Amino acid sequence: MKKTLYCKLTGGREDDEIFQKAAAVIQAGGLVAFPTETVYGLGADAFNARAAKEIYAAKGRPSDNPLIVHICRQEDLQKAASEVCEKAKLLTEAFWPGPLTVILPKNAAIPASTTGGLHTVAVRMPQHPAALSLIAASKTLIAAPSANTSGRPSTTNAMHVKEDLDGKIDMILDGGAVQIGLESTIVDLTEEIPVILRPGFITKEMLEAVVGPVRTDPALVKENEAPKAPGMKYRHYAPKAPLYLVSGTAEAVTEKINALCRQAKAEGKKTAVIADDGSCGRYAADVVVSAGSREDGRSIASGLYDILRGFDRDGADVIYSECFEDNELGQAIMNRLLKAAGHRVLQA
Numbered sequence: 001m002k003k004t005l006y007c008k009l010t011g012g013r014e015d016d017e018i019f020q021k022a023a024a025v026i027q028a029g030g031l032v033a034f035p036t037e038t039v040y041g042l043g044a045d046a047f048n049a050r051a052a053k054e055i056y057a058a059k060g061r062p063s064d065n066p067l068i069v070h071i072c073r074q075e076d077l078q079k080a081a082s083e084v085c086e087k088a089k090l091l092t093e094a095f096w097p098g099p100l101t102v103i104l105p106k107n108a109a110i111p112a113s114t115t116g117g118l119h120t121v122a123v124r125m126p127q128h129p130a131a132l133s134l135i136a137a138s139k140t141l142i143a144a145p146s147a148n149t150s151g152r153p154s155t156t157n158a159m160h161v162k163e164d165l166d167g168k169i170d171m172i173l174d175g176g177a178v179q180i181g182l183e184s185t186i187v188d189l190t191e192e193i194p195v196i197l198r199p200g201f202i203t204k205e206m207l208e209a210v211v212g213p214v215r216t217d218p219a220l221v222k223e224n225e226a227p228k229a230p231g232m233k234y235r236h237y238a239p240k241a242p243l244y245l246v247s248g249t250a251e252a253v254t255e256k257i258n259a260l261c262r263q264a265k266a267e268g269k270k271t272a273v274i275a276d277d278g279s280c281g282r283y284a285a286d287v288v289v290s291a292g293s294r295e296d297g298r299s300i301a302s303g304l305y306d307i308l309r310g311f312d313r314d315g316a317d318v319i320y321s322e323c324f325e326d327n328e329l330g331q332a333i334m335n336r337l338l339k340a341a342g343h344r345v346l347q348a
């Protein structure tokens with residue numbers, strides 16, 4: 001067990017001392033959790049192969065899953081990537097700092113343990129003053145996955161980080177709750193036509209407005225269909241209890257979820273439901289939470305991981321959720337919910 005130093009940021013000049021301390025930890029090969037606008041990150045020196053291995057150990061993450069390299073100024077992109085194509089310039093100028101990660105050929109200076117052995121590298125400039133200050137003070141680039149135990153929902157406040165990583169990392173910078181709540185959009189720029197590998201706050205339409213046609217990774221499109229054989233392989237962003245998504249018209253969904261809850265209760269299970277502001281009064285479950293307003297993707301995204309983590313604290317045995325595809329962030333929200341549900345979708 002490590003002693004994890006916990007520091008609350010105020011947003012004022014008094015934070016400078018904390019950033020200096022955190023930078024010293026990074027330079028010494030240690031691990032610092034920090035806020036970004038998307039989710040909390042678990043940072044280490046991107047050029048230190050041993051530090052990257054420590055990240056994998058703290059998260060319990062397979063070491064072939066590559067990390068994102070975080071930078072604080074546009075010109076540092078060259079330190080991570082060996083080649084910056086025209087589309088990368090256009091996209092990063094349009095959306096950085098912000099929730100966009102680009103995949104480019106890797107610079108030889110970035111160790112293989114940071115990129116999971118790949119010849120490409122993921123790079124992002126976050127839009128959070130604390131993240132930018134930490135990177136600048138560290139005078140290096142910071143490799144950071146989301147600051148959660150592998151497989152669990154990402155962390156959107158410092159309490160979540162403590163739940164997962166206390167005693168396993170050197171320092172936690174508490175910058176309060178994040179703004180967006182879902183991880184960055186990842187776009188692969190190593191092909192002629194950019195490919196979205198992970199949907200996020202920056203949508204396909206926003207990318208296309210800057211660089212023309214963009215494709216979506218076919219694996220993502222397939223995931224959005226209700227699978228015939230609900231797979232259990234891909235559980236990610238997941239609460240401990242099994243989660244089922246229920247799809248169909250509003251009335252049919254309410255009826256189906258209530259029937260499922262009655263059945264589960266008869267088996268002695270504690271039931272939980274994720275609904276929206278308009279529908280949450282219609283459910284007879286032990287725990288009913290509203291994800292927000294169904295038309296407002298931002299409201300749903302910002303609280304989703306806290307809701308999923310809440311079920312672990314409540315000790316729910318089974319969770320049923322409505323679907324939330326009809327909003328500007330529908331693709332990103334449904335991608336995370338489907339993974340959390342291990343692709344179990346019930347048709348109402």
Ligand code: TXA
Pocket residue numbers: 036038039040041042065066067068101103115118120121122124126144145146147182183184186197
């Ligand atoms: O918003 C975010 O992106 C947050 C904050 C902390 O910046 N970070 C984050 O990191 O979500 P992580 O490690 O949880 O997710 C990174 C994703 C993984 O799915 C990984 O497989 C993918 O990025 N990735 C990283 N490098 C890649 C590469 N070279 N090629 C393809 N995928 C890559």
Ligand code: MG
Pocket residue numbers: 145146154
């Ligand atoms: Mg992650």
